[in-house]
Amino acid sequence: MLLVCLILALIVIMLYGTKELFSNCNVLKTIKTPNEIIQVVADDCLEGMPHTTNNNTIRVISSILQSHNFQNTLTHERVHLDQKRNPGDWKEFYKVHWDYDIQSKPPEKLPEMYNNNIRPNPDTELEPWALWRNRYLFFPVFSNSELKSLKSPIVKVWDTRENRIVDIPDEWNKMFCKDGSCPYQFEHPHEIAAELLTDDNDSIASSLLHKWVNK
Numbered sequence: 721m722l723l724v725c726l727i728l729a730l731i732v733i734m735l736y737g738t739k740e741l742f743s744n745c746n747v748l749k750t751i752k753t754p755n756e757i758i759q760v761v762a763d764d765c766l767e768g769m770p771h772t773t774n775n776n777t778i779r780v781i782s783s784i785l786q787s788h789n790f791q792n793t794l795t796h797e798r799v800h801l802d803q804k805r806n807p808g809d810w811k812e813f814y815k816v817h818w819d820y821d822i823q824s825k826p827p828e829k830l831p832e833m834y835n836n837n838i839r840p841n842p843d844t845e846l847e848p849w850a851l852w853r854n855r856y857l858f859f860p861v862f863s864n865s866e867l868k869s870l871k872s873p874i875v876k877v878w879d880t881r882e883n884r885i886v887d888i889p890d891e892w893n894k895m896f897c898k899d900g901s902c903p904y905q906f907e908h909p910h911e912i913a914a915e916l917l918t919d920d921n922d923s924i925a926s927s928l929l930h931k932w933v934n935k
């Protein structure tokens with residue numbers, strides 16, 4: 721009986737958590753393009769942040785649809801659609817060219833406080849944990865664990881060899897940045913790739929990516 725109650729409680733918590741994330745996502749308008757469906761959603765859907773919900777649907781709020789930046793947003797989100805359409809290809813690219821393994825579960829030794837505080841992202845949700853060079857685990861946490869706002873997450877780097885949080889490795893900066901220009905959402909290769917294909921920063925990683933995409 722106790723086990724049944726625990727399972728029920730867990731289901732309620734999980735449903736509540738998901739509902740909470742997408743609770744204000746009323747679809748106001750649907751636009752069909754040859755490549756995807758764009759849903760214009762209420763302003764408070766995911767705090768107004770553009771995102772994909774499956775391999776064919778992009779959601780934006782109306783002010784983004786009308787902004788001069790919309791084309792960049794569309795390019796970025798279309799990369800996320802492609803990642804959902806061809807997950808195996810992307811996973812292989814990350815492994816072979818960027819030395820990233822993306823994973824559905826964190827390493828066992830990661831303290832639970834980080835696991836509990838991970839900031840959800842519908843564009844990386846299947847495999848949110850990104851292990852670089854078989855050693856450094858990148859992941860985003862809420863900037864305020866009480867408020868749990870999705871905006872301005874803090875990216876943490878966990879050294880799986882030393883079992884502690886560390887600074888961004890210099891070698892990572894050398895690969896992903898150029899002249900001080902680094903990816904903004906660097907917590908996951910899905911986000912790094914979407915950024916670099918929208919706005920090339922001429923880094924080593926960006927050139928490898930552009931070569932792979934245009935092959």
Ligand SMILES: [Zn+2]
Pocket residue numbers: 796800843910911914
């Ligand atoms: Zn993104």
